[in-house]
Amino acid sequence: MLEACQIDFAFTAQPPLLKSVSMGVNAGEWVGLSGDSGAGKSTLGQLLAGYYLPHSGRVVVDGEKLPSRGIKPVQWLPQSPELAVNPRWRVSRVLNEAWMPPDALCRAFGIKPDWLNRLPGSLSGGELQRICVLRALAPGVRYLIADEISTMLDPITQVELWQALKAEAQTRRLGVLVISHDTALIKRLCSRHYHLKRGQLEDC
Amino acid sequence: MRTIQPHLQAIAYASIAALALLALLSSHWWAGELAGQMQFDARLLPPSTAHWLGTDALGRELWARTLAGLGLSFWVGCLAALLGTAIALSLAILAMLSPRLDALVQLLIDTLLSVPHLILLLLIAFALGGGLHAVIIAVATTHWPSLARVLRAELLQLRQAPYIGISRALGKSQGFIVLHHFLPHALPHCLVGALLLFPHAILHEAALTFLGVGLSPSQPAIGILLADAMRYLSGGYWWLGVFPGLGLLLMVLSIERTATLLRRALSP
Numbered sequence: 001m002l003e004a005c006q007i008d009f010a011f012t013a014q015p016p017l018l019k020s021v022s023m024g025v026n027a028g029e030w031v032g033l034s035g036d037s038g039a040g041k042s043t044l045g046q047l048l049a050g051y052y053l054p055h056s057g058r059v060v061v062d063g064e065k066l067p068s069r070g071i072k073p074v075q076w077l078p079q080s081p082e083l084a085v086n087p088r089w090r091v092s093r094v095l096n097e098a099w100m101p102p103d104a105l106c107r108a109f110g111i112k113p114d115w116l117n118r119l120p121g122s123l124s125g126g127e128l129q130r131i132c133v134l135r136a137l138a139p140g141v142r143y144l145i146a147d148e149i150s151t152m153l154d155p156i157t158q159v160e161l162w163q164a165l166k167a168e169a170q171t172r173r174l175g176v177l178v179i180s181h182d183t184a185l186i187k188r189l190c191s192r193h194y195h196l197k198r199g200q201l202e203d204c
Numbered sequence: 205m206r207t208i209q210p211h212l213q214a215i216a217y218a219s220i221a222a223l224a225l226l227a228l229l230s231s232h233w234w235a236g237e238l239a240g241q242m243q244f245d246a247r248l249l250p251p252s253t254a255h256w257l258g259t260d261a262l263g264r265e266l267w268a269r270t271l272a273g274l275g276l277s278f279w280v281g282c283l284a285a286l287l288g289t290a291i292a293l294s295l296a297i298l299a300m301l302s303p304r305l306d307a308l309v310q311l312l313i314d315t316l317l318s319v320p321h322l323i324l325l326l327l328i329a330f331a332l333g334g335g336l337h338a339v340i341i342a343v344a345t346t347h348w349p350s351l352a353r354v355l356r357a358e359l360l361q362l363r364q365a366p367y368i369g370i371s372r373a374l375g376k377s378q379g380f381i382v383l384h385h386f387l388p389h390a391l392p393h394c395l396v397g398a399l400l401l402f403p404h405a406i407l408h409e410a411a412l413t414f415l416g417v418g419l420s421p422s423q424p425a426i427g428i429l430l431a432d433a434m435r436y437l438s439g440g441y442w443w444l445g446v447f448p449g450l451g452l453l454l455m456v457l458s459i460e461r462t463a464t465l466l467r468r469a470l471s472p
Contacts, residue, residue, distance in 0.1 A: 071375035083366045
């Protein structure tokens, strides 16, 4: 289980963003997280993935602290795939930074072989987001934080991406935290749903 | 007209720089010997068809000495610029590793920028006993702070990029991130920085040599030619100072302009 226990967090010289936040995502479970802009959804996602350290409280993954070395069992997927890849690297190198995904999985995510030899700048946002999602599915990853990953995509690409991710998550029993403003999307994908308001979580 | 002019400028400066480079790189073979050859029956002669840029007080051909001097300055500039860039890049990367190291690097940059660097140059060159190595070390160790500041800012910005955090989350080491993400990002800036550092290095080499703590008087350096010319200026021997000075000015300007154009091309 991916757990946040009594987390407090604030950016330097800013009022507290998260106050005593506790939540959990079980293995194989899909949980939603919504909230207004600036409520701290992405920050909470990044805290769970180890990008920030909480001022107090802790993040626990399957009973242990997040490892400081090696691949992290919790991977964060940001909203803008363009910022999530080195613009100088070819797509094959971007993917191989994490692992060598099997061809069948590439096909399941709709990744065409000719994309691999291209630079990220020549791919569309949807194409690049599929690459980022596939990269995050490296062996050893047990939880995903999908931070508004389909917001910038057209409806057909959204459906294809979520379907591919849902199938892979089911096969590997991945726990997924879906961060989104779109409560309808969260309701379709997730079994549970948290709402972040004034730095605190409410169950929906 | 507005669209053609910058291209013409770029071609002109790059052509001058390329021609100068070619002439300077080969000057050692075809002007080196002539630069030291004394003809006592042809002392202090003005420019003519026999002596293209005139001769100096010992009857040596000024064109050969100017060319050999520029060639020497070119190598000093190259080495000092490369060494300075290496120092700047190393310190900028060091600043990325921890906030304490960053504060130390910043302190070092601010301290060096607050001291007039000609004074520092003189002190370092003097402490190292003068000569070619002293000039290169003095110029390199005093000219890195501005470039280091630019590189540090660039890398600090890059460190915040999501793909760096993702690379770390994927288990990549600090060394991998420096080598595969930071360095390729910093190298174009280093290239432009080195090219912009180059004319400074040449000018300061000439200044140090002119002030007597640079290259040895036996070497046909531009600073030595200009210092010699000062002694004969009141006698009307204008060519002794004008041609080496013009050569230095042309070389510095063409490299500086080429670097500026390259910087614009690399940062659209």
